[in-house]
Amino acid sequence: xxxxxxxxxxxxxxxxxxxxxxxxxxxxxxxxxxxxxxxxxxxxxxxxxxxxxxxxxxxxxxxxxxxxxxxxxxxxxxxxxxxxxxxxxxxxxxxxxxxxxxxxxxxxxxxxxxxxxxxxxxxxxxxxxxxxxxxxxxxxxxxxxxxxxxxxxxxxxxxxxxxxxxxxxxxxxxxxxxxxxxxxxxxxxxxxxxxxxxxxxxxxxxxxxxxxxxxxxxxxxxxxxxxxxxxxxxxxxxxxxxxxxxxxxxxxxxxxxxxxxxxxxxxxxxxxxxxxxxxxxxxxxxxxxxxxxxxxxxxxxxxxxxxxxxxxxxxxxxxxxxxxxxxxxxxxxxxxxxxxxxxxxxxxxxxxxxxxxxxxxxxxxxxxxxxxxxxxxxxxxxxxxxxxxxxxxxxxxxxxxxxxxxxxxxxxxxxxxxxxxxxxxxxxxxxxxxxxxxxxxxxxxxxxxxxxxxxxxxxx
Amino acid sequence: xxxxxxxxxxxxxxxxxxxxxxxxxxxxxxxxxxxxxxxxxxxxxxxxxxxxxxxxxxxxxxxxxxxxxxxxxxxxxxxxxxxxxxxxxxxxxxxxxxxxxxxxxxxxxxxxxxxxxxxxxxxxxxxxxxxxxxxxxxxxxxxxxxxxxxxxxxxxxxxxxxxxxxxxxxxxxxxxxxxxxxxxxxxxxxxxxxxxxxxxxxxxxxxxxxxxxxxxxxxxxxxxxxxxxxxxxxxxxxxxxxxxxxxxxxxxxxxxxxxxxxxxxxxxxxxxxxxxxxxxxxxxxxxxxxxxxxxxxxxxxxxxxxxxxxxxxxxxxxxxxxxxxxxxxxxxxxxxxxxxxxxxxxxxxxxxxxxxxxxxxxxxxxxxxxxxxxxxxxxxxxxxxxxxxxxxxxxxxxxxxxxxxxxxxxxxxxxxxxxxxxxxxxxxxxxxxxxxxxxxxxxxxxxxxxxxxxxxxxxxxxxxxxxxxxxxxxxxxxxxxxxxxxxxxxx
Numbered sequence: 001x002x003x004x005x006x007x008x009x010x011x012x013x014x015x016x017x018x019x020x021x022x023x024x025x026x027x028x029x030x031x032x033x034x035x036x037x038x039x040x041x042x043x044x045x046x047x048x049x050x051x052x053x054x055x056x057x058x059x060x061x062x063x064x065x066x067x068x069x070x071x072x073x074x075x076x077x078x079x080x081x082x083x084x085x086x087x088x089x090x091x092x093x094x095x096x097x098x099x100x101x102x103x104x105x106x107x108x109x110x111x112x113x114x115x116x117x118x119x120x121x122x123x124x125x126x127x128x129x130x131x132x133x134x135x136x137x138x139x140x141x142x143x144x145x146x147x148x149x150x151x152x153x154x155x156x157x158x159x160x161x162x163x164x165x166x167x168x169x170x171x172x173x174x175x176x177x178x179x180x181x182x183x184x185x186x187x188x189x190x191x192x193x194x195x196x197x198x199x200x201x202x203x204x205x206x207x208x209x210x211x212x213x214x215x216x217x218x219x220x221x222x223x224x225x226x227x228x229x230x231x232x233x234x235x236x237x238x239x240x241x242x243x244x245x246x247x248x249x250x251x252x253x254x255x256x257x258x259x260x261x262x263x264x265x266x267x268x269x270x271x272x273x274x275x276x277x278x279x280x281x282x283x284x285x286x287x288x289x290x291x292x293x294x295x296x297x298x299x300x301x302x303x304x305x306x307x308x309x310x311x312x313x314x315x316x317x318x319x320x321x322x323x324x325x326x327x328x329x330x331x332x333x334x335x336x337x338x339x340x341x342x343x344x345x346x347x348x349x350x351x352x353x354x355x356x357x358x359x360x361x362x363x364x365x366x367x368x369x370x371x372x373x374x375x376x377x378x379x380x381x382x383x384x385x386x387x388x389x390x391x392x393x394x395x396x397x398x399x400x401x402x403x404x405x406x407x408x409x410x411x412x413x414x415x416x417x418x419x420x421x422x423x424x425x426x427x428x429x430x431x432x433x434x435x436x437x438x439x440x441x442x443x444x445x446x447x448x449x450x451x452x453x454x455x456x457x458x459x460x
Numbered sequence: 461x462x463x464x465x466x467x468x469x470x471x472x473x474x475x476x477x478x479x480x481x482x483x484x485x486x487x488x489x490x491x492x493x494x495x496x497x498x499x500x501x502x503x504x505x506x507x508x509x510x511x512x513x514x515x516x517x518x519x520x521x522x523x524x525x526x527x528x529x530x531x532x533x534x535x536x537x538x539x540x541x542x543x544x545x546x547x548x549x550x551x552x553x554x555x556x557x558x559x560x561x562x563x564x565x566x567x568x569x570x571x572x573x574x575x576x577x578x579x580x581x582x583x584x585x586x587x588x589x590x591x592x593x594x595x596x597x598x599x600x601x602x603x604x605x606x607x608x609x610x611x612x613x614x615x616x617x618x619x620x621x622x623x624x625x626x627x628x629x630x631x632x633x634x635x636x637x638x639x640x641x642x643x644x645x646x647x648x649x650x651x652x653x654x655x656x657x658x659x660x661x662x663x664x665x666x667x668x669x670x671x672x673x674x675x676x677x678x679x680x681x682x683x684x685x686x687x688x689x690x691x692x693x694x695x696x697x698x699x700x701x702x703x704x705x706x707x708x709x710x711x712x713x714x715x716x717x718x719x720x721x722x723x724x725x726x727x728x729x730x731x732x733x734x735x736x737x738x739x740x741x742x743x744x745x746x747x748x749x750x751x752x753x754x755x756x757x758x759x760x761x762x763x764x765x766x767x768x769x770x771x772x773x774x775x776x777x778x779x780x781x782x783x784x785x786x787x788x789x790x791x792x793x794x795x796x797x798x799x800x801x802x803x804x805x806x807x808x809x810x811x812x813x814x815x816x817x818x819x820x821x822x823x824x825x826x827x828x829x830x831x832x833x834x835x836x837x838x839x840x841x842x843x844x845x846x847x848x849x850x851x852x853x854x855x856x857x858x859x860x861x862x863x864x865x866x867x868x869x870x871x872x873x874x875x876x877x878x879x880x881x882x883x884x885x886x887x888x889x890x891x892x893x894x895x896x897x898x899x900x901x902x903x904x905x906x907x908x909x910x911x912x913x914x915x916x917x918x919x920x921x922x923x924x925x926x927x928x929x930x931x932x933x934x935x936x937x938x939x940x941x942x943x944x945x946x947x948x949x950x951x
Contacts (some may be wrong), residue, residue, distance in 0.1 A: 306642075367627065368634075369601060370594040375634075379590075382638035387645070391670075398635050402628045409604075409620050417608040417616045452528050 002058035005065050005117075008045040008073060012110045015041030016103050023099035031097035032088045036432065038102030039084035042077035042109060049074055061181070062120035067459035068312075072116045072241040074457075075316055079234050079323060080109040082436040086327045087226035089430035093334045094224070096143040104141075105230060108134035112238040121170040121180040124242070128166070128206070131238075132159050135231050139223040151222025158215035162205035169199030184249055193255050199246075200259050206239045209293045210266040217278075220286035225333050228282070229326030232289050233319040240315055243300040244308050248460070251303040260301045261393060267294030268400035275407045281340045284407060285325060288366055291404055292318060298393050299381055305460060307384025312458045314377025317365075317447050321374060324440030325362040327433050328355050334427045342414055347422030349415030355429070356415050358437055363408040365444055368401055373447035373454075461509065462521025465535050468502040468549070469581045471495055476574035485566040489559070492570040496552040496577065503549035510542050512939040515946055517587065518542075526590070530652035534587040539943025540720055540790045544584045544713055547797045550926060551709040552577045554919045555702040558805060561915070564610060572602040573702065580710045584717060589637045590653040596678075596714065597630055603703070603711065611698035618691075618698035625681055625691035633678025633718075636671050640726065643667055659725050672730035675723050682715030685775055686745040689768045696764035697817070701808025704760065708767055708804055709797035716774045716793055720786070724778070724948050731779060738779045739869050745772030746876035753883040757819045759810070762887055763803045766843065769876060770796045776873055777858040783945055785861025788854050790941040791934070795842065795850035798927045802839030805919055806832060810891070813909050819887070821902075824895035828906045833892050835912070835920045840884040842927040845877060850930035853938075 003010070019038055026034065055066040084105055091097050111131030118124040136159065140152035174180055176191035185192065205212035220228050250256050271290035278284040296318075299311025332338055332348065332355065349356025365372035378401070385394040429437065447454050475495040479488045506519050520536035537545060555573060562569050579602070582595035600623055608619035640658050645651045647661060663671065681688045692712075696704050724731050746769050753765035770792065777789035809832055810825070811817055826833035838849075845855040855877060863870035898906075912920070930937055 364601065368631065369627075370597045375597070379593075379634055379638055382635050383642050383651075386635070386639045386642045394635055394638075398631050401631050402624070405624050405627045406620070409623055413608060413616045413620060416605070417619065450526065452526050455526075455528050 002056055004051070004053055005056040005058045005063065007048045007052050008077070009110060009113050011045040011048045012041060012106060012113065015044070016106045016110065019103040019106065023103065026099070028097050028099070031092065031099060034099055035084055035088035035102050038106055039081045039432070041106055042081040042084070045113075046074055046077040046081070049077075059123070062123045063114070063117050064119050065117055068241070068244075069117050071312070071457050071459065072237065073113055075319065076109060076112055076116065076234055076237055079230070079237070079319055080105060082323060082439055083226065083230035083234070085432035086229065086323075086330070086436035087224070088432060090224065090226045090330045090334060091141075094142060094145075096141060096224075098141050101138065101141060104134045104138050105227075107131075108138070108230075109234065112234055115238045116241050119182045119245075121173060121182070125163075125166060125170060129163065131235055132163070135235065138227055139219060139231070142224050145222075147222035148224060149222075151219045154222075155215050155219040158205065158212075162202050162212075165198050165202035165205065169195050169197075169202055172198060182245065182249060188253060193253075196250065196253065196255050196259065200256075200263070203239055203243055204263050204293075204297075207236050207243075207293045207296070208290050209263045209297060210270045210290060213267065213271070213290045213293075216290055217283045217286040220289075221280060221282050225282070225326055225330035229323040229330070232285075232322050232326065236289075236293070237315060237319055240296055240300070240311070243297075244311065244460070247300045247308065248303050251301070257301055260297050264294040264297035264301070264393070265396055267291060267297065268396060269294075269403070272400050272403040272407075275404070276410075278407075279342050281342060281345060281411060282329060284342075284411065285322075285329070288404070288408070289322065291400065292366075294400065295378075295381065295397060298385060298390075298397055301393065302384075302388040302390060304384055304388050306380070306387050308460055309455070309458045310377060310380025310384045313380055313451065313455055314374065316454055316458075317373035317377055317444060320440040320443045321362045321365045321372075324437055324444070325359055327437050327440070328359040328362070331355055331427055331429050331433055332424070335424050338424055342411070344424055345411065345414050346418055346420050347415070348424060349412075351422045351425050352427075358441060360412045360415065361441060361444065363412055367405045367408050371445060371448040373444050373451065376448060376451045461506065461519040462535060464502055465506060465519045465537065465585055466521055468499045468506075469535070469578055469585065471499055472552075472574040472577040472581070476571045476578070479567055479571040479574065483567045488567045488570040489556070489562075492556045492574060493553070493560075495574065496549070496556050499577070499581070500549040500553050503546045506537065507542055507546050510537070510539075510940070512539060512943045515943070520587070522587075529590070530650060530654070531590040532588055532654065533591060534654065535585045535591075536587045537585055538947060539940035539945075540717065540793075541584050541944075543790065543794050543937065543940050544710075544717055545581060547713070547794050548577070548580045548584060548710050550922060551706060551797065551801060552580075554801060554805075554922050555705050557915050557922075558705065558808070558919045559702045562610075569606070569610065572606050573706070576602040576606070576706060580706070580714075583714055587655040588653050589641070589655060589658065592655075593630070593634060593637060596633070597627075599711070599714075600626055600630075603707070606703045607695060607699045610700040610703065613698075614694070615698045618694040621691045622695040625684075625688065629678040629681030629688070632674045636674030636678065639667065639671050639674065663727065665729055668727040668730035669733060672723055672727040672734060675718065675727075676734070679715040679718035679723065680741075682718070683712060683771045683775060684715070684768060685741050685772070686748060686768070687741075689745065689749070692768060693761045693764040696767075696804070697758060697760050701804060701811070704804040704808065705801045708763075708800035712767060712771055712800075713793045713797060716771065716778060716789065719775065719778050720790065720944065720948065732781065735779050735781075738775060739866070742772040742776035743869060743872050743876075745769060746776070746873055747879070750876050750879035750883060754879065754886065758817050759807045759819065759822075759887060759891060760804065760817050762883060763800060763807060766803075766880065766883060767796065767800050769880060770800075770843070773855070773858055773873055773876070776869065777862055780862045780865050780869075781949075782861035782865050783942075783949060784857050784864070786945045786948060787938055787941040788857025788859075788861055790944060791850075791857055791930075791937065792854035794937070795854040795927070795930060798850055798923050798930070799839055799843035802835065802920060802923045802927070803843060805916070805923070806836040806839055809912070809916060814906070819890040820897075822891045823898040824893065825906070826892040827895070828909045829911045831912045835924060836892065837888065838924050838927075839920075840888060842924070842931075844881045844884050848928070848931045850927040852931060853934045857938075
């Protein structure tokens with residue numbers, strides 16, 4: 001038993017237990033304290049990453065850590081910590097200071113952390129469920145809010161379908177290879193093709209790629225906004241890490257390329273067109289994340305160093321933009337009666353320049369405008385796709401990016417340029433929200449100008 | 461010298477930050493003008509120290525930046541870059557001088573213009589494709605907000621249209637950059653965005669044909685070439701005067717600059733292959749835009765169409781594979797920058813005084829604001845290529861060169877210039893001379909119109925004096941252009 005390999009997970013588990021007991025003992029008024037305390041747990045886990053010796057395996061080789069796992073986990077812990085700092089004020093304002101929130105978030109992080117290291121379908125299954133079930137509960141934790149319950153239920157239903165697909169895929173994998181361990185496999189047969197089909201569907205559902213995206217807009221719309229920042233980034237990050245692992249193993253199969261290409265093309269174009277019809281900014285961002293799922297899937301279409309490193313970089317900066325934009329949204333939502341309708345954003349940028357400018361920077365980053373770091377990710381993806389000679393996919397990416405520019409701009413122009421009295425005056429930021437927002441902004445701008453700060457840590 | 465170049469580029473950025481921190485309108489105006497003047501003097505100093513006999517990029521500086529991706533912070537100027545750098549520096553002085561009376565959110569206004577200046581100067585001196593693209597795209601953000609905040613009635617529409625169109629082109633450009641970099645990587649085994657490295661690679665024909673189109677789309681939208689031109693009239697009509705000046709004088713040059721800097725030397729075979737296509741689009745732009753200009757009653761829209769027509773001439777000459785034509789094309793970029801800026805300033809002045817751009821609301825203004833009538837006429841003459849002014853030298857060189865290789869195309873292009881004289885004189889007649897159409901009420905109101913003020917004079921004199929200088933003493937400037945031409949054609 002190699003305890004060193006699971007050091008960060010141990011730190012997380014201890015933190016979770018501690019918070020669990022503190023929640024039992026402490027009164028509701030310590031909610032803020034519990035959250036901030038929980039926010040430090042992933043930071044300690046992050047520090048413990050530096051003491052993990054790689055590569056290492058444990059749990060009968062089902063759990064493996066290498067440099068790429070360390071990268072993914074580091075990013076995951078940062079996200080988790082930032083989300084925890086950003087969410088307490090919102091729940092206090094919404095009168096739902098449930099003490100379960102901090103340790104549920106951590107529990108989900110723990111699941112995802114195990115997920116990133118698993119190279120066995122069984123442990124993958126268990127860890128993804130640990131994370132998903134925590135998130136189902138988290139979404140529903142908004143007192144007296146019908147939408148929150150409804151979206152939790154929708155997410156639960158769709159998530160169960162995903163679980164079923166995941167299980168089916170695993171079964172076929174076992175049928176084809178006689179093992180649950182993910183390893184190179186060269187024979188092309190029906191069972192293996194079925195594995196690819198089902199397993200990719202399950203993962204597509206997790207990253208909300210079309211046609212498995214239906215839960216996304218509803219779940220984002222109803223869920224507590226600061227938590228959306230978490231569920232839109234952390235689980236997806238973990239699933240993409242797995243996708244990259246699978247790409248390196250299985251992308252020599254023609255079926256893999258075809259399925260991934262179809263999923264990504266559908267996601268890009270469907271979501272980018274549908275986003276124009278949205279009146280709710282939260283749904284708009286949900287469709288934006290579906291479109292991005294399409295972009296990211298392109299990076300999993302072909303096994304190539306440049307492509308996968310570009311994907312990881314793109315992903316690594318994208319999550320900060322998403323988290324940051326949902327922090328801004330949740331700050332807006334703290335106002336009484338704010339429902340994220342596009343009309344309510346009119347003039348908000350002028351009334352509240354800091355939040356408005358921050359959100360605009362994130363939106364421009366989504367479009368891919370320098371010096372925001374997402375443009376470097378886009379450039380890297382182009383380079384990878386060109387190198388793999390997937391010109392058509394590269395063109396599709398270009399066209400989809402162009403289509404997407406319009407709805408991001410619409411939001412910016414609504415916030416700043418359109419005339420008319422602003423209905424809402426904007427609200428203040430709590431200390432935790434300011435910190436999260438600042439980290440997101442700085443990382444987006446800094447990594448755009450100096451991508452090597454992140455790029456050198458990306459290893460496959 | 462390279463350090464000086466870098467200082468010139470980043471000085472506006474620092475001033476923009478200062479403006480954002482201090483937030484005092486008087487301070488913003490003073491520091492903007494001071495910054496742009498300093499940058500202009502640096503540009504002049506660099507220009508005087510430019511050795512046109514030395515056939516390489518000058519005032520270069522190269523700092524390590526993003527080493528894992530082979531990206532360096534590399535700046536330098538050749539003849540064309542120097543000329544456009546000077547033009548940009550001059551135009552921002554003009555724009556800031558013109559804007560001393562801005563009252564609507566002056567701090568934000570000046571900060572955005574300063575950011576824009578950094579981006580524009582950077583584009584003309586970047587020698588690394590990553591850096592080039594960074595400036596190229598970053599330019600969108602300030603310009604978007606300049607149109608969106610200080611525009612007229614349909615400003616939001618125009619700003620969004622400007623952004624989406626330009627982004628449409630530049631994302632293809634990004635793909636083009638990615639493809640040449642990857643080809644360089646396959647050939648040499650290392651990733652590099654360095655301009656010289658990528659220029660010296662022999663690209664296979666198929667890649668040249670693809671990459672030329674990808675780069676070309678990015679540039680064509682900016683030029684703008686027909687049929688990607690429709691954003692320009694809207695953007696110009698809605699933009700504030702200083703925004704129009706920069707848009708016409710500097711931003712439109714980026715596209716043709718890109719053709720000369722990147723497309724011609726990097727994809728020589730493709731540049732020959734696509735000559736019929738480019739010529740067709742250019743001639744359509746020259747004739748169609750000139751005819752559209754004749755049909756306009758909105759003076760800014762008319763000038764915008766005239767810009768499209770003139771830029772068609774530039775793209776035509778750029779690809780005529782002739783020494784003189786390319787010299788003329790680069791000369792035309794500068795000359796058109798000066799003339800269109802002066803025309804937009806005249807139109808902006810008329811709007812400031814009379815609050816209309818429509819010819820139906822105007823007429824006989826020469827009686828009420830005679831000084832403007834003079835500078836307006838001069839600006840127009842620069843544009844239509846009157847001898848002794850900058851436009852003449854440019855058009856002469858272009859026709860001379862194009863006629864040698866492609867006499868038919870040259871003839872058609874020449875007829876476009878006749879149309880140019882027609883629409884300008886028509887506009888001048890309607891706005892300045894024709895008195896019958898205006899009502900007595902307007903006569904009464906206009907009799908108190910204030911003519912050009914000091915800051916208007918400074919702006920006009922700067923632009924028109926440069927046009928005269930370029931018109932009567934073209935030798936040093938042609939030498940500058942030739943510096944680039946020699947690099948493109950070799951020898």
